[in-house]
Amino acid sequence: MNTSTAVTVDVRDILPRNRHPLIFGIFEALPPGEAMLLTNDHDPKPLFYQFQAESTGLFNWNYVEQGPTRWQVRIGKTAEATAAPGIKAPCCGANT
Numbered sequence: 001m002n003t004s005t006a007v008t009v010d011v012r013d014i015l016p017r018n019r020h021p022l023i024f025g026i027f028e029a030l031p032p033g034e035a036m037l038l039t040n041d042h043d044p045k046p047l048f049y050q051f052q053a054e055s056t057g058l059f060n061w062n063y064v065e066q067g068p069t070r071w072q073v074r075i076g077k078t079a080e081a082t083a084a085p086g087i088k089a090p091c092c093g094a095n096t
Contacts, residue, residue: 005074006034012041012070020047027059027075035076037064043071051075 007026011019019040026036038044043066051059058081064072 005037007036010039030077032077032079032081035074038073040071
């Protein structure tokens with residue numbers, strides 16, 4: 001699936017506890033077939049696992065850059081996401 005990048009989000013200056021809710025909010029607002037380009041200061045592998053657990057089949061994940069000081073990932077919303085209800089995922093540690 002060829003998705004276009006609709007949004008670029010750099011979370012390096014965002015408090016860690018606010019990152020996942022922000023990212024999932026942006027993802028939820030994406031139309032199917034669109035993607036966000038995420039820039040982070042570390043490998044966002046925990047975010048990938050959260051997407052896998054809560055949005056299986058609704059996203060695709062492609063590394064654009066892998067460190068050592070900057071990681072960029074294209075997170076796309078699949079066509080299957082059209083039929084899914086709103087994707088709302090709380091972040092681990094969001095209440096800390």
